[in-house]
Every structure is written in structure tokens, then in C-alpha cells.
Amino acid sequence: MDSVMLDKSKKFAVRIVRMHRYLCDEKREYVISRQALRSGTSIGANIAEAEYGSTRKEFASKLYIALRECAETLYWLELLVNTGYISAQQYRSLRADCEELRKMLSSATKTLQT
Numbered sequence: 001m002d003s004v005m006l007d008k009s010k011k012f013a014v015r016i017v018r019m020h021r022y023l024c025d026e027k028r029e030y031v032i033s034r035q036a037l038r039s040g041t042s043i044g045a046n047i048a049e050a051e052y053g054s055t056r057k058e059f060a061s062k063l064y065i066a067l068r069e070c071a072e073t074l075y076w077l078e079l080l081v082n083t084g085y086i087s088a089q090q091y092r093s094l095r096a097d098c099e100e101l102r103k104m105l106s107s108a109t110k111t112l113q114t
Helices: 003-026 031-050 056-082 088-113
Strands: none
Touching: 003 031, 003 056, 003 088, 031 056, 031 088, 056 088
């Protein structure tokens, strides 16, 4: 397993947790931020779980789930910026981290197909 990907996903999850706390405490926004919290923290959880997959197929399955969670998180972040709950600067920073993870996961899943 790529420890860089696991480390980056963990750091991204921490950022998502902090964003969720901020949105709940400061903006009184609970619905969209909860969705982003769920999908954003699930990325790293699936990467971590993939490490213990008993087969190559199980390993790949968890990475594909993490990849889909990245796509979902990007959607929720876009919704949060479009509704004014997070600033464009916050969005760009979070999106950049999520996109980096998405690219890493995409590369890893493509490698598994060969």
C-alpha cells in the first residue's frame, strides 16, 4: 500500500472534520456538511481497509470505493461553495487536496487493471 496516499487521505479527513465542525458551529449548516464529512472521511477509511484485503479483487474494490468517495466529496464541496457556506479560497484548497487523492487513486486502480 502506498503510505503517501494513506497519509494524505488521513490529513484530508482531518481537514474535512474541521470544516464540518466550523460549518455546524459558525454557519449552522448541518445537512451538506454531514454528507461531505461522511464521504470525505470514507476515502481514507477505504484506503486503510484495502491494506487488509485478502485478495487482489478485494483490495481493488476498496480502492474503487475510495475513488468514488472522492468524486462524491468533490460534489459536496462544490455545493458548499455555490451556496456560500465556504469561501472560494477554502473550496480551492480542499478541492486541490481531494483532486490529488483522486488522481492517486485513479492511477492505482488503473495499475491494478493491468
